[in-house]
Amino acid sequence: MRIGLMVDATCDLPRKFIDDHQIIIMPITIRIDEHTFVDVHDPGAAEGYCQSEVGKRGHAAETASLSVDEIRELFLGRLVLDYDAVFCLTVTSTRSPIFANTTQASFAILGAYRPVRQAAGNNSPFLMRVVDSKSLFAGQGIGAIEATRLIAADTGPGPIRERLSEIAAQTYAYMLPRDLHYLRARARKKGDRSVGLLSATLGTALDIKPLLQCFQGETRPVAKARGFEHGAEMLFGHAARAVKRGLLVPAMCVSYGGNLAELEALPGYGGLAEACTEAGVTLYRSIMSITGMVNVGTGAVALGYAAAVDGDTF
Numbered sequence: 001m002r003i004g005l006m007v008d009a010t011c012d013l014p015r016k017f018i019d020d021h022q023i024i025i026m027p028i029t030i031r032i033d034e035h036t037f038v039d040v041h042d043p044g045a046a047e048g049y050c051q052s053e054v055g056k057r058g059h060a061a062e063t064a065s066l067s068v069d070e071i072r073e074l075f076l077g078r079l080v081l082d083y084d085a086v087f088c089l090t091v092t093s094t095r096s097p098i099f100a101n102t103t104q105a106s107f108a109i110l111g112a113y114r115p116v117r118q119a120a121g122n123n124s125p126f127l128m129r130v131v132d133s134k135s136l137f138a139g140q141g142i143g144a145i146e147a148t149r150l151i152a153a154d155t156g157p158g159p160i161r162e163r164l165s166e167i168a169a170q171t172y173a174y175m176l177p178r179d180l181h182y183l184r185a186r187a188r189k190k191g192d193r194s195v196g197l198l199s200a201t202l203g204t205a206l207d208i209k210p211l212l213q214c215f216q217g218e219t220r221p222v223a224k225a226r227g228f229e230h231g232a233e234m235l236f237g238h239a240a241r242a243v244k245r246g247l248l249v250p251a252m253c254v255s256y257g258g259n260l261a262e263l264e265a266l267p268g269y270g271g272l273a274e275a276c277t278e279a280g281v282t283l284y285r286s287i288m289s290i291t292g293m294v295n296v297g298t299g300a301v302a303l304g305y306a307a308a309v310d311g312d313t314f
Contacts, residue, residue, distance in 0.1 A: 003151045003160070004083035008065065008098050009039040010091045011140040012255035012302060014286045021148040024079070026098070028291045029064045032057050039290040046287045050258050050298040058294040059185035065098045071105035075128070080113040081120055085127035085157050089143050089164065093132045094217040103130045127157050131164045134217040137292045139173025139304030141253035141284060170248055171306045173214040176231045178299040180210070186295055211235060211314060223314035229267050232301060234314050236268030239303055240275035241312050248306040250281045255288040257298040266301070
C-alpha cells in the first residue's frame with residue numbers, strides 16, 4: 001500500500017528530512033502590507049524573511065490556509081492517484097482552521113475519488129485520515145517523524161492512526177519569544193488577549209521572557225526568565241532532562257527564527273545535543289517556518305518532544 005504523509009507549513013522539520021521522506025506540504029499564504037509569501041517551509045525563503053524589514057511587520061500579517069475546495073482539488077487532482085492512503089497531520093485545531101478545513105474536505109474527497117482512480121485503471125479504495133497534532137511548530141514535527149517511521153515499516157493505516165493520536169496526546173511543545181511587544185501585537189491582531197500591554201511593557205523593561213507551553217492544544221506560560229539567553233538555557237536544560245528520563249519517540253525537534261549558527265551558540269544547546277547523543281535520540285533542528293515567525297516573532301526558539309510524563313519543573 002502506498003501511504004503518503006501531509007503536514008501544513010507550520011510543521012518545523014529540516015527540509016532534507018521533508019524531501020527524503022516525500023512529505024507533502026500544505027502551503028499557507030501570508031500577506032504583509034503589499035508583500036505576499038507562500039509558505040512551503042523553504043529554508044531559503046524563511047531565512048530571507050527573518051533578515052528583511054518586512055519581518056518586523058509580521059505581527060500585522062494576514063494568513064490564509066488552503067480552503068476546503070483547494071484541498072479537495074489537491075487530492076482529486078494528484079494525491080488520490082499517487083497514493084492509496086494519505087495521513088494529514090495538522091497544526092492544533094485550537095489555533096488554526098486547517099484541521100477543520102481538511103476534515104471537511106475529506107468528506108468530499110472520499111465521496112468523489114473513485115471515478116478519478118478508475119480512469120487511471122485503479123479500482124482499489126483510497127483512504128484519507130486527518131489527525132489533529134494538538135501541537136504546533138517544532139512539536140508538530142514529532143508526530144510527522146513517527147509517521148515516517150511507521151510508513152517505512154509497512155504499518156497498516158489503522159495502527160498508524162492510533163499511534164499518531166497517542167503521540168499527539170503526549171507531545172509537549174515549547175516556545176521562547178524574543179520580543180514581548182511583537183508577541184502582544186500579534187496576539188491583538190488575532191483577538192488573543194493572553195499578552196497584555198502592562199505585562200509586555202514590564203517584561204520588556206525588565207528583560208523578562210516567558211516560556212510558553214502547548215500541550216493537548218492548550219497554550220499557556222509555564223515559566224519566566226531574566227533575559228533571552230537565560231530562557232534558552234532553562235528551556236534546553238528542561239529538554240535535556242526529559243531526554244534522560246526517556247521519550248516516547250526517539251526524537252527532539254528544535255526550530256529557530258533565524259540562522260541556525262545562532263541557535264547552536266545559545267546557552268544550554270550544547271548540553272541538549274550531548275544528552276540526545278548519549279540517549280540515542282536524534283536532534284532535528286530547522287529554521288522556523290515563516291508562519292511560525294509571523295506568530296511568535298523572528299529570533300524565537302521552538303522545541304518539541306513526546307513523553308509519558310513531563311513532570312520536571314523549570
